[in-house]
Amino acid sequence: MFGFEISAHCANTAARCGCFHTPHGPVHTPRFMPVGTLATVKGISTDQLARTGAQMVLSNTYHLHLQPGEEIVAAAGGLHGFMGWDGPMLTDSGGFQVFSLGDLNKIDDRGVVFRNPRDGRIIDMTPEHATQIQMALGADVAMAFDQCPPYPATENDVIDACRRTHAWLARCVEAHSRDNQALFGIVQGGCFPHLRRESARAVADFDLPGIAVGGVSVGEPVEEMHRIVRDVTPLLPTHKPRYLMGIGTLREMAVAVANGIDLFDCVLPTRLGRHGTALVGGERWNLRNARFRHDHTPLDPSCPCPTCSGGHTRAYLNHLIRSEELLGLTLLSLHNITHLLRFTTAMSQAIRDGCFSEDFAPWEPDSPAHHTW
Amino acid sequence: MFGFEISAHCANTAARCGCFHTPHGPVHTPRFMPVGTLATVKGISTDQLARTGAQMVLSNTYHLHLQPGEEIVAAAGGLHGFMGWDGPMLTDSGGFQVFSLGDLNKIDDRGVVFRNPRDGRIIDMTPEHATQIQMALGADVAMAFDQCPPYPATENDVIDACRRTHAWLARCVEAHSRDNQALFGIVQGGCFPHLRRESARAVADFDLPGIAVGGVSVGEPVEEMHRIVRDVTPLLPTHKPRYLMGIGTLREMAVAVANGIDLFDCVLPTRLGRHGTALVGGERWNLRNARFRHDHTPLDPSCPCPTCSGGHTRAYLNHLIRSEELLGLTLLSLHNITHLLRFTTAMSQAIRDGCFSEDFAPWEPDSPAHHTW
Numbered sequence: 001m002f003g004f005e006i007s008a009h010c011a012n013t014a015a016r017c018g019c020f021h022t023p024h025g026p027v028h029t030p031r032f033m034p035v036g037t038l039a040t041v042k043g044i045s046t047d048q049l050a051r052t053g054a055q056m057v058l059s060n061t062y063h064l065h066l067q068p069g070e071e072i073v074a075a076a077g078g079l080h081g082f083m084g085w086d087g088p089m090l091t092d093s094g095g096f097q098v099f100s101l102g103d104l105n106k107i108d109d110r111g112v113v114f115r116n117p118r119d120g121r122i123i124d125m126t127p128e129h130a131t132q133i134q135m136a137l138g139a140d141v142a143m144a145f146d147q148c149p150p151y152p153a154t155e156n157d158v159i160d161a162c163r164r165t166h167a168w169l170a171r172c173v174e175a176h177s178r179d180n181q182a183l184f185g186i187v188q189g190g191c192f193p194h195l196r197r198e199s200a201r202a203v204a205d206f207d208l209p210g211i212a213v214g215g216v217s218v219g220e221p222v223e224e225m226h227r228i229v230r231d232v233t234p235l236l237p238t239h240k241p242r243y244l245m246g247i248g249t250l251r252e253m254a255v256a257v258a259n260g261i262d263l264f265d266c267v268l269p270t271r272l273g274r275h276g277t278a279l280v281g282g283e284r285w286n287l288r289n290a291r292f293r294h295d296h297t298p299l300d301p302s303c304p305c306p307t308c309s310g311g312h313t314r315a316y317l318n319h320l321i322r323s324e325e326l327l328g329l330t331l332l333s334l335h336n337i338t339h340l341l342r343f344t345t346a347m348s349q350a351i352r353d354g355c356f357s358e359d360f361a362p363w364e365p366d367s368p369a370h371h372t373w
Numbered sequence: 374m375f376g377f378e379i380s381a382h383c384a385n386t387a388a389r390c391g392c393f394h395t396p397h398g399p400v401h402t403p404r405f406m407p408v409g410t411l412a413t414v415k416g417i418s419t420d421q422l423a424r425t426g427a428q429m430v431l432s433n434t435y436h437l438h439l440q441p442g443e444e445i446v447a448a449a450g451g452l453h454g455f456m457g458w459d460g461p462m463l464t465d466s467g468g469f470q471v472f473s474l475g476d477l478n479k480i481d482d483r484g485v486v487f488r489n490p491r492d493g494r495i496i497d498m499t500p501e502h503a504t505q506i507q508m509a510l511g512a513d514v515a516m517a518f519d520q521c522p523p524y525p526a527t528e529n530d531v532i533d534a535c536r537r538t539h540a541w542l543a544r545c546v547e548a549h550s551r552d553n554q555a556l557f558g559i560v561q562g563g564c565f566p567h568l569r570r571e572s573a574r575a576v577a578d579f580d581l582p583g584i585a586v587g588g589v590s591v592g593e594p595v596e597e598m599h600r601i602v603r604d605v606t607p608l609l610p611t612h613k614p615r616y617l618m619g620i621g622t623l624r625e626m627a628v629a630v631a632n633g634i635d636l637f638d639c640v641l642p643t644r645l646g647r648h649g650t651a652l653v654g655g656e657r658w659n660l661r662n663a664r665f666r667h668d669h670t671p672l673d674p675s676c677p678c679p680t681c682s683g684g685h686t687r688a689y690l691n692h693l694i695r696s697e698e699l700l701g702l703t704l705l706s707l708h709n710i711t712h713l714l715r716f717t718t719a720m721s722q723a724i725r726d727g728c729f730s731e732d733f734a735p736w737e738p739d740s741p742a743h744h745t746w
Contacts, residue, residue: 075667
């Protein structure tokens with residue numbers, strides 16, 4: 001269980017195709033993972049989600065701890081039973097949310113104390129507690145509880161965050177005792193190359209079934225993120241899946257795959273969908289725009305998603321969005337998730353076909369990948 | 374086309390099973406029709422809708438005229454193409470909405486002038502215009518443009534409304550020229566038995582493919598509505614489908630079916646769903662209620678809807694509703710629509726089995742219909 005087989009390499013880049021085995025089935029990489037923060041991908045049923053090509057689905061420890069609480073999820077047989085998703089699942093540890101959303105009261109080497117914004121209750125979160133919650137939630141993959149420094153941060157602050165992240169990882173490993181759940185470590189280090197490299201080596205030493213690169217997409221310039229990925233991935237074990245957290249734009253995923261990243265997640269496709277925006281051909285279309293009012297073409301004729309293959313037109317989506325109909329948000333979110341999954345699947349095919357470096361790296365809107373994408 | 378075959382009668386009541394033939398397939402009666410006001414059943418995809426057992430789906434002339442406008446729907450190949458529903462469809466004429474929602478400026482024998490609440494534009498609605506809009510929308514069934522008096526109304530006001538409704542029906546019939554679309558007349562008459570009977574005879578004289586009983590569920594006591602149905606249905610042609618507008622509660626549907634009504638529509642199942650309420654065993658359950666927090670039973674274990682048969686539990690729905698997740702509204706609406714469709718299907722089965730009068734008429738929460746329902 002939790003083995004990772006690499007089935008193809010790109011001859012010119014570090015890109016690879018792999019298969020990560022979980023108790024709920026395989027995850028073929030490179031692959032985008034849709035985010036179901038509160039045990040639901042917003043507006044999308046699990047039947048619909050299955051039709052997007054999704055394999056591993058994310059959920060969030062911080063949010064589920066606050067509502068409904070992990071005891072309720074555990075009593076339902078874990079996240080899979082609770083939300084009715086039979087495929088692989090991963091829970092984020094909540095570290096990112098504790099630091100970005102919580103009303104922080106105190107942080108020290110022991111852990112974090114914060115106030116629940118829902119009811120004012122004081123929550124004490126430690127690596128042990130975050131691990132116990134994730135064991136109760138029962139996803140196939142749990143993430144270590146880490147300290148994600150903001151951007152920008154001073155070198156000293158990032159050194160502190162790295163030290164804590166590594167010490168907390170040791171405590172997560174110690175606390176984790178669920179055989180049918182993998183624990184992934186998270187590399188931090190902000191935008192300091194030597195700290196990133198140090199963190200990559202420290203986390204790699206734990207020899208866990210997978211490693212994530214965290215602390216990206218927190219406000220840093222995109223070139224910084226690319227540099228971090230370039231610096232870090234060569235230091236990670238080859239035969240473990242590598243997960244770049246919070247990234248889900250085409251160009252950034254292509255650059256990351258070229259550097260050997262395997263997994264991605266991002267709330268963007270559902271968030272854009274809820275705002276009436278569709279991802280089409282590398283562009284963002286605001287479907288509320290009057291130019292779509294009389295456009296009876298399917299949203300993206302090349303797309304196999306339920307929205308496009310169901311024949312739903314730009315004019316219909318324009319009508320739904322203008323009418324503030326819930327179905328508009330659902331149909332756009334379904335399309336956007338499928339769009340990102342198609343893109344990662346197309347990269348996988350290109351790696352196998354030996355044309356990844358030509359077609360996808362670097363990915364530009366006019367990249368010559370139209371035979372696969 | 375638009376034939377109505379009666380396949381079974383109840384020996385003790387006026388209930389009957391029938392099949393109404395439309396260009397988009399049969400409608401087996403008695404049957405509930407879900408409402409898709411703006412060319413979408415709120416929060417539900419057409420794939421999901423098909424799984425509820427829905428056959429004929431309603432949409433609304435008034436709302437679609439204002440947004441997106443019938444030209445856009447017509448350019449998409451009509452409502453079926455626009456919303457992607459291949460089954461039978463019916464458009465309400467908009468009469469009810471013009472009188473209940475519009476900012477009425479003027480009403481006379483010619484028609485109605487009102488102000489569009491969306492953009493302040495003045496709209497001139499006549500029987501001819503309402504018919505033209507419905508021909509452009511292209512549903513299988515169009516409804517005559519009628520005047521629906523409020524409740525209470527004076528006898529003189531109802532006499533006026535009836536006179537107009539009948540004169541307008543003649544003009545709708547004259548204006549209607551779409552062979553693959555049936556036009557139904559609407560019986561008015563408020564709560565005045567002699568006016569109801571007069572209206573029933575007047576509308577029946579037009580010999581249209583179907584007749585609706587309108588002007589009910591406008592605030593009158595439920596016993597009044599039952600009396601109207603009892604008074605009117607014996608005067609309607611036997612071999613035409615009879616549609617009781619705006620009714621969708623179990624008891625009222627059972628009483629109406631016992632009096633020979635075939636079709637129903639109601640926004641209640643989706644409206645309740647959007648407010649976190651499920652129809653279960655004749656009760657209304659507020660899924661936000663704390664008593665469901667730890668209840669890991671499927672919403673209604675006897676129900677074949679995607680929500681219940683998909684194993685979604687009361688605890689999960691409680692979580693979704695408390696988290697204000699869109700999926701909660703979708704799952705509850707799907708269940709509620711299925712619930713009403715199951716009930717009308719169970720009545721149909723009982724009529725064929727010869728046990729309708731025993732099991733369903735009158736319908737009470739403890740009615741002995743559990744072998745079919």
